[in-house]
Amino acid sequence: MTRALVNVPKTAKRGDVIDVRAMIAHPMETGYRMGPNGVPIPRDIITRFECLYDGEIVFAAEFFPAMSANPFISFSTVATASGTLTFRWTDDAGKVETATAEIAVS
Amino acid sequence: MRARWPALGLALLAGGVAAGEIGPSERRSGRDFMSAETRAMQADDNSNPGMLWVLQGEQLWSDPAGSKNLSCASCHGEATESMKGVAARYPAFDDASGKPIDLAGRIARCRTERQGAEIPAREGDELVALTTYVAHQSRGLPVAPPADERLAPARAEGRRLFETRMGQLDLACASCHDDNWQGRLGGSAVTQAHPTGYPIYRLEWQAVGSLQRRMRGCMVGVRAEPFAYGSDAYVALEAYLMSRAAGMAMETPGVRP
Numbered sequence: 316m317t318r319a320l321v322n323v324p325k326t327a328k329r330g331d332v333i334d335v336r337a338m339i340a341h342p343m344e345t346g347y348r349m350g351p352n353g354v355p356i357p358r359d360i361i362t363r364f365e366c367l368y369d370g371e372i373v374f375a376a377e378f379f380p381a382m383s384a385n386p387f388i389s390f391s392t393v394a395t396a397s398g399t400l401t402f403r404w405t406d407d408a409g410k411v412e413t414a415t416a417e418i419a420v421s
Numbered sequence: 422m423r424a425r426w427p428a429l430g431l432a433l434l435a436g437g438v439a440a441g442e443i444g445p446s447e448r449r450s451g452r453d454f455m456s457a458e459t460r461a462m463q464a465d466d467n468s469n470p471g472m473l474w475v476l477q478g479e480q481l482w483s484d485p486a487g488s489k490n491l492s493c494a495s496c497h498g499e500a501t502e503s504m505k506g507v508a509a510r511y512p513a514f515d516d517a518s519g520k521p522i523d524l525a526g527r528i529a530r531c532r533t534e535r536q537g538a539e540i541p542a543r544e545g546d547e548l549v550a551l552t553t554y555v556a557h558q559s560r561g562l563p564v565a566p567p568a569d570e571r572l573a574p575a576r577a578e579g580r581r582l583f584e585t586r587m588g589q590l591d592l593a594c595a596s597c598h599d600d601n602w603q604g605r606l607g608g609s610a611v612t613q614a615h616p617t618g619y620p621i622y623r624l625e626w627q628a629v630g631s632l633q634r635r636m637r638g639c640m641v642g643v644r645a646e647p648f649a650y651g652s653d654a655y656v657a658l659e660a661y662l663m664s665r666a667a668g669m670a671m672e673t674p675g676v677r678p
Contacts (some may be wrong), residue, residue, distance in 0.1 A: 322467035340473040342627075348621050384627035385470045 318387035321402050323416040331420075335366065335374070337402050338387040339412065345380035363405045364388055369398035394420045434464070442599055443613055443665075450617050451671060451677060454610035463676035471553065471622035471674025474546075474629040478554020481547060487538030493551070496535065500558055508556035509564050509671050512660045514571045521575040523656050525552045525631055543650035546595075549629050553620045556673035564617060564671060566664045579661025582654060588645030594658075609678065615666040616659065618675015629674060632659055 318340035324333050339361070346358025358380065366374040373392045402414045452460060462468050483494045497503040508524050511658040515522035515530075522530070525543065528551050532538045541548040566572070583594040597606065598614035605611060626634075633655045640647040648654040 320467060320472055320476065336467050338468070338470060338473065340470075340477070357654045385473060387468060387470070 317412040317414065319402065319404075319412065319414040321400070321414045321416045323400050323418050324394075325417070326419045326421065329394060329396075329420050331394045332391050333394050333418070334389065334391050335400065336387070336389045337364070337414070338368070338385060339404050339414075340385050341404070341406070343380070343382055343384045343386060345379075347380065359407055361386060361404045361406045363403075365403045365405075366390070366392075367401040367403070368392060369396065371399075394418060396420050423509075439537065443602065445668075448615065448666070448669060449613055450615055450672065451612045452618065452672060452675065455676075455678060459676055459678055463618075463672070463674075467497060469622065469676055470619075471629050471676060473623070474550045474553040474620070475557045475674060477546070477668045478552070479549040480553050482554060487532065487536035489535070490538040491536045493531070493536075498504075504558040506559050506562050506565070508552075508559040508673065509562050510567050511522070512572070512575070512656050512663065513567055514569050519587060520653065521572055521656050521660055523633075523651075523659050524555065525633075526651055526656070528552055528555065534672050544630060544634055549620055552631065553629055553674050554616045556620060556671070559671045560673055562671050563668045564663055564666045566660070566667050572660055573581065574582060575660040576656045577661075578654075579657035579659070582658050583661055588643035590643040592643045594639065615669055616662045617666055617669050618672035618677065620673065621675040621677045623677050625678065632662070 320336075320338045322334075322336040322414045327333050341361050342359060343361065344356055344359040346355070346360075348356045349357045360380055360382065361378050364378060364386075365372055374390045376388060378386060397418060397420045400416045400418060402416075405413045406412075429517050440468070452463060455463075463471075465588040466472050479500075481493070482500050482627070483492050485495070493500070511527070512521045513527070514520075517530075525548055529541050529543075529548060533540050541551075547558045586593045586596070594614065597604075599612050602613045616632045619635070620629045622629045623635070633650055634653060636658060637647040637650075
């Protein structure tokens, strides 16, 4: 079950710079920690985050083990047209979690 | 003098503890001790990571569970209506078991007895998320401990535990949270221990956890043996802490460092 919170302004004027925020629940286990009896806890992190605006990547980030759990990303982009912002998080196992938000541009 | 007048010494000590109690006008939520950045993180639902658990709790609320295939919503309907102010009244007296029960305990009971599901783990994601979701419905409402006489013994017991020195460091909760709440301990604010934001997202945990988990942290900190999750002692402490915070606004999900 994807637990993600994305925040995109519902409306904007064409050419506006909009703030976009995205947060996902993820343990971001570094792989450096030991569990009970010294057994290493396997690494489990999100390695890539992408934001697509009507199918075109407007923001992407690579994540590394130093990133905290439940990573929060904030960035800005330019409102060009009404459409969908798709957020994609890809983890070590190749599993992709997505979330979407709509924006109406006038 | 104390050796000659042990009774007087004890009376002075008891008087000292009472004097350390925080007056109603002096009470401050843990939020007021945090940095501006952490306060901002809690204030904005889009940056408050506790909202991820609220989101999960919202889904669990309407997901059928257990052998009876009932969801919480099957009986309680919309949580935004039915659960408003509920968390502010817990721990409450449970007629079935004849003792006080906390919110997580009540939800666990509902899950096993009414829905026929497995007993959810105390600090497991499912129970924590549901508790957070239910408590979130009370956000902004004042803590309102019920005027139930049957809760009085638990509150008294909670107070006794709060003021009992324990562990290798020989500290009572009151040693810090009543007597030295203005101070700092290892760089962190001590605070007054008002449980207004629970379950909280604690940055140190990188997860949402219950008040009992937080108290466990303090007990381990003073090198005492923590109580078992869900034990009467923790519920008594919760009952006392909530009565101590009566009237303060609920903040669930709070963010704490």
